[in-house]
Amino acid sequence: MVGHITYMSDQSMREKFGRRLRDQNQFEVESYLRYRGSQFVDRFDANSYLYITKAMDYFDLTNGRPSLSAAFENVRSRFLVISFTSDWLYPSYQSLEVVRALRGHNCDVAYCELPTNYGHDAFLVNVGEQAELVRGFLASTLRGVER
Amino acid sequence: MAQAFVPKLLGRSDYAIISELIEPNTRVLDLGCGEGELLDWLAQNKHVDARGVEISGPRAQQAIARGVSVFHSDLEDALADLPDQAFDYVILSQTLQETREPLKVLRDMLRVGHRAIVAFPNFAHWSVRLAHLFTGRAPKTKLFPHDWYDSPNIHFLTVDDFEALAAAEKWTVERRMYLHGARKVAVLPNLLAEVAVFLIRK
Numbered sequence: 594m595v596g597h598i599t600y601m602s603d604q605s606m607r608e609k610f611g612r613r614l615r616d617q618n619q620f621e622v623e624s625y626l627r628y629r630g631s632q633f634v635d636r637f638d639a640n641s642y643l644y645i646t647k648a649m650d651y652f653d654l655t656n657g658r659p660s661l662s663a664a665f666e667n668v669r670s671r672f673l674v675i676s677f678t679s680d681w682l683y684p685s686y687q688s689l690e691v692v693r694a695l696r697g698h699n700c701d702v703a704y705c706e707l708p709t710n711y712g713h714d715a716f717l718v719n720v721g722e723q724a725e726l727v728r729g730f731l732a733s734t735l736r737g738v739e740r
Numbered sequence: 741m742a743q744a745f746v747p748k749l750l751g752r753s754d755y756a757i758i759s760e761l762i763e764p765n766t767r768v769l770d771l772g773c774g775e776g777e778l779l780d781w782l783a784q785n786k787h788v789d790a791r792g793v794e795i796s797g798p799r800a801q802q803a804i805a806r807g808v809s810v811f812h813s814d815l816e817d818a819l820a821d822l823p824d825q826a827f828d829y830v831i832l833s834q835t836l837q838e839t840r841e842p843l844k845v846l847r848d849m850l851r852v853g854h855r856a857i858v859a860f861p862n863f864a865h866w867s868v869r870l871a872h873l874f875t876g877r878a879p880k881t882k883l884f885p886h887d888w889y890d891s892p893n894i895h896f897l898t899v900d901d902f903e904a905l906a907a908a909e910k911w912t913v914e915r916r917m918y919l920h921g922a923r924k925v926a927v928l929p930n931l932l933a934e935v936a937v938f939l940i941r942k
Contacts, residue, residue: 671809692811696821701791703809705800725805733783733807740787 594630602679602712662694672702673730675723677715744924750777753922754833754859757937761857762786766828771815772835776803793818816840819848827853836860837893850942859937864898864930883934899930906940915939
């Protein structure tokens, strides 16, 4: 349930549920989260979540290096970084840290922040916009390779 | 008066002049690149390594969708990250008058680039002078079409102002080109040019 909240934004939750009550003892949002929680428990082993969460926590791009910039020292590839305004799992300011470190090495990097209320879920919802960006990026990369 | 027509590139005479100034196979950064039309043209036709900066999200998206590497950001926050002399040319087209700190932007352009190409509307054009003189109000012309309260322009500079700054900063002006509509202006640029394009280096 907690995990599910991080996938949404406060605005989208407010729009979807507000303060509506399901019954005297329960908010609409409580019932929704309980329902999603039980769905997840039925479909997945809880331990897999613990391991994946831990693996994500351990991942550190700067690990063993003096700075984030040092992680990109010998990078030659092009980059496309997309962030979403209401995503607080991968906030734009953190994407910008990566983008700025790459630009510091004069790497070829495109960056765009897409406006959305869907929070982290946006990457599953705003598919059309992302597809346009990825398509253009890959097509021009291919043109560069063929030249 | 010696005048010659400038062919348009992507519908714009200043683009035609800028593209003329840029050597093939160079590294180009366009500040305020819009939807990346000029950079895309330069990449396809002059095989430049093209990068851009654009503050508008929808325009930055369009530019990336057409395959141009654009950084979605205010251009005044976009230069500090870059290493010295990372580009052969840094372009600032019709935006200098909108920047908060134009001198800082110009200095930074010449730090990250060997050369800077700066195009700007000339506030000393006769139409602007006359509008100001006869209406007694903030000039509103074809060149500066906004009301004072909703204009993106916050610094008003002229051809002579730019020359004076270049001299004070000891920049070398390699080329100066002046436009009135689609015509080149050969004499009295401070009075007759609507748009000036300067190619400068440190």
